[in-house]
Amino acid sequence: QVTGNDATVAAAGAAGNFELNVMLPVIARNVLESVRLLANVSRLLADRTVDGITANRERAREYAESSPSVVTPLNKYIGYEEAAKVAKKALAEQKTIREVVLESGYVERGDLTAEQLDEALDVLRMTHP
Incomplete structure (x- = not known):
């Protein structure tokens, strides 16, 4: 109508x-x-x-951290090409960006620290100007 x-x-x-x-x-x-x-x-x-709908915070965080766009802040630590590889691998293997970065050894090699990784992949901080 x-x-x-x-x-x-x-x-x-x-x-x-x-x-x-x-x-x-x-x-x-x-x-x-x-x-x-x-x-x-x-x-x-x-x-x-x-009325009554509640968010599944863990699942929402997993979706956010799996998005290829969250790899952008990693550019300053591992470079654009490596960040693009991380995003493609995460997408292909259905993993979070964090999982791929840790599996790929960027932290172990010293390309970035665990604190820098946490800061770069803080999806809540990305929602603020």
């Missing part, structure tokens, strides 16, 4: 001439009906679906 109202409003708007739009009552009726329908369904969605 809301999609149909949108199409009606678009057609009525196109049928109007300049500031004198004889279709204004049709536009108003359909917009108000859509607002009413969406307001009612929003309450239902909140009550029956959204």
